[in-house]
Amino acid sequence: MKKKNWAILAIFAAAILLGIANLKPKQAAPAAPEGGALFNAGTYEAEAEGFGGAGNPVKLKVTLTDNEIEAIDYTADGETPTVGGAAIPQLVEKVLAAQSPNIDMVSGATITSTAFLTALNDCITQAGADPAALIAKTDETPAEDIEKQADVVIAGAGGAGMTAAITAAQAGKSVIILEKGAVSGGNSSYATGGMNAAETHYQEEQGIEDSAELYYEDTMKGGHDLNDPELVRTLAENSSEAIDWLDSIGAPLSNIGLAGGASAMRQHRPVNDEGKILSVGAYLVEHLTSTCNDLGVEIIYNAKVDEVLMEDGKAVGLHATGADGNNITVKANSVVIATGGFGSNPELIVKYRPELEGYVSTNAPTITGDAIAFLEAIGADFVDLEQIQIHPTVVQSDGSLISESLRGDGAILINKEGKRFCNEILTRDVVSAHINEQPDSYAWLIADQAMKTESTVIDKYVNKGYMIQCDTVADLAKLMEVDEATLQETLDKWKAACDAEKDEEFEREGYDALLTDLSNPPYYAVKISPGIHHTMGGVKINKEAEVIDTKGNVIPALFAAGEVTGGVHGGNRLGGNAVADFVVFGRIAGENASK
Secondary structure: OOHHHHHHHHHHHHHHHHHHOOOOOOOOOOOOOOOOOOOOOOEEEEEEEEEOOEEEEEEEEEOOOOOOOOEEEEEOOOOOOOHHHHHHHHHHHHHHHHHHOOOOOOOOHHHHHHHHHHHHHHHHOOOOHHHHHHHOOOOOOOOOOOEEEEEEEEEOOOOHHHHHHHHHOOOOOOOOHHHHHHHHEHHHHHHHOEEOOOOOHHHHHOOOOOOOHHHEEEEEOOOOOOOOHHHHHHHHOOOOHHHHHHHOOOOOOOOOEEEOOOOOEEEEEEEEEOOOOOOOOHHHHHHHHHHHHHOOOEEEEEEEEEEEEEEEEEEEEEEEOOOOOOOEEEEEEEEEOOOOOOOOOOHHHHHHOHHHHOOOEEEOOOOOOOHHHHHOOOOEEEEOOOOEEEEEEEEOOOEEEEHHHHHHHEEEEOOOOOOOOOOOOOOOHHHHHHHHHHHHHHHEEEEEEEHHEEEEEHHHHHHOOOEEEEOOOHHHHHHHOOOOHHHHHHHHHHHHHHOEEEEEOOOOOOOOOOOOOOOOEEEEEEEEEEEEEEEEOOEEEEEEEEEEEOOOOOOEEEEOOOOOOOOOOOOOOOHHHHHHHHHHHHHHHHHHHHH
């Protein structure tokens, strides 16, 4: 045999031996339980990716006897405390009661619920059982109807509802909240940016010049002057006091950034003990929920409000339907509606804006506009229902929002040609329109390590796999599938604009001197397109948060606050104004409902 053939044979043999050496023994299937047992008794562990991403999974330790799911211990540090963190104890209770993983998920916490059940099924499989074969035990006892009395009853335990509840409780009133979901928060939990406020002590301490009048002008301009001027002036003039009120309940918003459409830095944001910026929604919902608990506010979950109870033209309570179909009735001296908008109701979206059919939504699944029907039934008036906002930076795979605050801090948008195409801090409708005009209607949002160091928001996006780390411009260009030289030129132009404190190309200047120049790799990039974000229209209110009927009269003892209302934001909501809206008008509604 020729030497060449021997060499080929030797290489082939070595490859086979190497393959054999690297073979891992096939893991044996779990042994089936013996003697008619359901499980091989023991404690089993598993984990699955939840809201915290792959870097901070939901971890379970499940203890099984021969025929029983005995205990479930868990670690869920990556889940939002008021959403996923509140959902897991409910899931544990459901599983132990049903003795099965085949239960309903917790409404409003789908991602966490999925992770929990995935890990649970893994543990059950390790114990030699088939999760699908474990039929849930049912409680045949019919749910009892509930009848209660309070000074104030509130529909919705989101930001506006809980703010109103706390304000009323602080005035010495008994308060009950009826919440459609299984956890508090609603859309408020999804807010990532901050709260707009003018003439605050934080602005004064940081040397930032602003005024309530400028805030008013920015909001009217941003809303294309379709806003109700009286409501906007109320928002602006009460915003500083609202910041003080949040201080008083232990929820300070001390960091100040820039939001689209603002003429001054007025978006107030929370920070952790290390000084890193936090997502404002989860932060505030956690503090509002705990404050409600401390003040004795009763929250009844899984209670879908479907009727305002009226007597002699006055609101006297609410009726809701429980998860088991039972009736829940709360009589009260006054009623506050704070059920949110309708961004998760495709039928209503298409009804008012047919051209938005098929758009992904950033909203919580419970935000379906239930109040429109039950408020119409008592003659309430509505405004601006066709004004539906799309947000420019949304992950299309699951509707996750990429915070506008990143663009306010210096992140830029780049199209598939590797170029910037607009002023990134214009109003949301304008930036969304610019993105839709780009080839294939998408863009990449780019941040750098300097921004990530300052923000837990970016940490979250990276952990969840939305923002991809790229160590060099070459890596970034490869990810984005753009020309490296063009991308480098774009980044160089941005740095020069920051150095000069003026962006000649897209007319950004002045306050941009404070922005990140994106010269500190690694880079972090996420592909985005617009998605449905906020419904500006809703029930008509006055500056006292009183609901107005179709004849222009106040409906006695009926108040509303938050996204369920219309008139505050006009044709476009500025980033940072949703939180301001629910705190300012939530406080007004709670105060007036207490009188």
